[in-house]
């Protein structure tokens with residue numbers, strides 16, 4: 001803890017945020033933490049972090065932190081628990097997991113996790129645990145499926161131009177992400193480009209976000225119409241001589257077919273779909289055509305729709321039409337997942353995987369726990385769960401079913417948590433977890449290129465234990481197949497991974513704090529070829545055979561056979577009708593991170609209360625006043641919240657920023673009561689921003 005300066009420790013932000021900031025932590029004389037700051041000498045973080053992490057002490061020393069293992073003594077969900085010892089808790093869990101296994105087979109146990117910590121040791125050791133027992137696997141679908149699949153369909157690889165190059169670009173197109181709220185460092189580099197080079201910023205969203213407020217050109221479009229906008233932009237680029245034909249011939253698979261296909265995708269056509277004026281689309285296209293050094297920073301938000309993969313591929317394709325990839329400060333970036341090449345085998349034990357064991361869809365948890373045979377993939381019911389790093393009762397879609405499932409008396413649920421979340425309230429056993437500053441881990445940035453050390457910098461209170469401890473202790477009690485990973489500390493795991501990956505050792509990383517793994521310019525810009533076997537950018541994605549990192553073992557899913565074979569508007573979104581006249585987008589709130597930080601007072605104060613934002617013109621039609629108490633619903637359920645008039649939203653669209661705890665809504669039904677879990681084509685994912693709803697004033 002005193003490796004650098006006596007009063008300052010370093011770490012990395014563990015939260016599920018593409019920025020993965022390099023942190024400096026002020027240490028108090030008693031060893032506790034003070035202010036958290038961004039590391040100035042990390043070239044991506046550049047000294048800037050978000051407000052909620054700067055005040056981390058509020059979360060670390062929160063009076064509601066879980067400190068002791070708890071056992072349920074009331075009925076399910078009644079929130080009555082008694083304290084027990086760690087040993088008693090672990091013994092009981094082992095007994096119940098073994099009994100469940102004896103009755104239904106090992107697949108009845110479903111270790112369930114996600115990204116509350118992005119630390120590779122503490123997040124992913126659960127895989128070693130599940131594989132060593134033959135427990136059900138998890139098909140991850142909350143977040144990345146449509147975005148990664150769509151990007152990789154074009155480029156063949158999940159990587160791109162160095163995000164720091166944004167500072168060297170002449171124009172930055174921030175598409176379907178709200179970095180002021182969700183990944184603040186994108187703004188650092190984009191604003192630097194504006195200050196030093198007069199770069200322009202274009203933002204595409206469905207409402208005027210804080211990011212769009214900073215833009216030179218803001219395009220507010222109807223949700224799920226990004227494919228149409230991208231096609232119309234490309235139409236103009238071809239029509240007006242902005243297409244880089246030598247680049248297209250050398251680097252792309254079928255430019256002539258694309259051009260012919262786009263002939264009918266005119267700005268007039270896209271105006272009808274997106275709600276933008278023809279002039280606005282023409283203006284955006286002209287700016288993108290004129291400025292060669294345009295950096296497309298493509299986010300997740302616009303892919304959380306049933307046509308999200310198609311939308312991502314279409315937006316990525318624009319950079320291939322202009323040839324922006326050739327230039328420093330140009331190209332299209334989404335995520336750098338493919339650059340790391342780190343060896344996770346000691347953490348995850350892939351050699352223990354039995355491919356016959358089912359992989360249950362994380363987003364279908366509601367259907368799975370309520371016995372839907374299709375969702376259970378024909379296997380046994382789930383009767384035991386160990387949950388780490390996720391809060392499905394709040395974050396998962398089809399919330400009514402999720403709650404119903406967790407209420408099952410024959411389901412034995414263990415939740416390892418830092419706080420009494422709404423998922424922990426449903427548990428049979430609650431185990432207290434350490435926070436990131438209290439354990440060792442290693443992180444990689446999705447939105448940048450650093451592998452970063454996050455060492456333990458302060459002692460936890462007595463009680464909370466790290467994920468690795470729980471998994472190793474349970475593996476032993478459960479008689480899991482032995483694996484060296486079960487006998488290693490987090491520091492030993494980190495050291496092993498670094499050595500095995502050729503990235504030095506724990507000792508060298510303690511010294512350097514991070515490693516910059518950005519590939520060279522040629523590679524990052526695909527100048528020696530794209531990631532596909534033919535080295536070309538693919539306008540024709542061949543969806544059923546994609547190289548997506550999210551590809552599951554089985555067949556493609558959803559209506560994938562009707563996906564367009566070239567960039568297009570794919571009309572597969574949830575449609576409005578007379579009963580459901582609005583389309584709801586559940587965008588993230590600036591002061592929460594998914595459901596994390598919704599326990600801190602300052603975040604709740606800043607976000608005020610659950611609201612649905614609506615255009616006054618739209619509200620008037622349904623006699624909804626500004627500030628009105630409203631119900632919002634669809635076939636999945638009904639929520640109660642307050643309306644607020646906001647002029648700058650796409651027509652027919654309503655926005656509810658979250659994630660608030662369910663209990664902040666009047667009847668305890670959170671926003672995910674309304675969202676659907678149906679798997680999006682072709683490789684799954686939940687369409688969180690693609691929901692048709694009705695709205696009704698309550699009085």
Ligand SMILES: Nc1nc2c(c(=O)[nH]1)N[C@H]1C(S)=C(S)[C@@H](COP(=O)(O)OP(=O)(O)OC[C@H]3O[C@@H](n4cnc5c(=O)[nH]c(N)nc54)[C@H](O)[C@@H]3O)O[C@H]1N2
Nearest residue numbers: 176177178181182223224299300301302588590592593594
């Ligand atoms: N403060 C804060 N930060 C976060 C999070 C958080 O909850 N709060 N969540 C973290 C996580 S897990 C992730 S994955 C990232 C995600 O961060 P982003 O990539 O920013 O993605 P989203 O947060 O889903 O949505 C971003 C924007 O997409 C817009 N959007 C929704 N539908 C459409 C559409 O059809 N078209 C267009 N053009 N825009 C659309 C929304 O209005 C929203 O402003 O952020 C991380 N950072």
Ligand SMILES: Nc1nc2c(c(=O)[nH]1)N[C@H]1C(S)=C(S)[C@@H](COP(=O)(O)OP(=O)(O)OC[C@H]3O[C@@H](n4cnc5c(=O)[nH]c(N)nc54)[C@H](O)[C@@H]3O)O[C@H]1N2
Nearest residue numbers: 114115116117143389390391395416433586594595596688
């Ligand atoms: N309506 C709507 N729903 C959404 C989204 C949306 O935009 N709209 N976004 C979706 C997206 S992109 C994502 S990624 C998911 C995210 O959903 P989750 O992965 O569930 O994310 P969090 O809400 O951050 O919950 C993480 C939990 O992990 C706990 N935790 C943190 N660190 C540790 C640790 O070291 N050990 C243990 N045991 N626990 C820890 C935290 O206390 C927190 O309760 O939500 C999805 N849900």
Ligand code: SF4
Nearest residue numbers: 013017020021050053
């Ligand atoms: S911006 Fe994201 S990575 Fe950086 S400190 Fe905030 S939550 Fe963490």
Ligand SMILES: [Mo]
Nearest residue numbers: 016142143144
């Ligand atoms: Mo996410």
